[in-house]
Amino acid sequence: MSGKILVVLVLVFSTNAAFADQGVWVADESFTNFNFVCQRRYVCSIPTPVIHADDEKIVSTPSKIQTGVCTVGSNSPTCGDCATNPPAEACDWDVVKK
Numbered sequence: 001m002s003g004k005i006l007v008v009l010v011l012v013f014s015t016n017a018a019f020a021d022q023g024v025w026v027a028d029e030s031f032t033n034f035n036f037v038c039q040r041r042y043v044c045s046i047p048t049p050v051i052h053a054d055d056e057k058i059v060s061t062p063s064k065i066q067t068g069v070c071t072v073g074s075n076s077p078t079c080g081d082c083a084t085n086p087p088a089e090a091c092d093w094d095v096v097k098k
Helices: 002-017
Strands: 024-027 032-034 037-045 056-060 064-071 081-083 092-097
Touching: 037 081
Parallel strands: none
Antiparallel strands: 024 037, 032 037, 037 064, 056 092, 064 081
């Protein structure tokens, strides 16, 4: 009997995990620079608006700071832009109870 209960619990937890969805890493416009090295924050964003109940909230992968290389641009002779790649970690979000 306890084996059947365990199987049901595993199915419930694995089903809930399936509701998590893939988000998109979005780079902040601003960045900090130190000579020719720079850092930019990436935020895990939901690609489309989500409607949820008042007793629920959206949780997502925490923001990440990425280090990159300054590129010369019209804004500055030393660091016009910060060339970074989005984080390698997956950007996931989910709707959960508050």
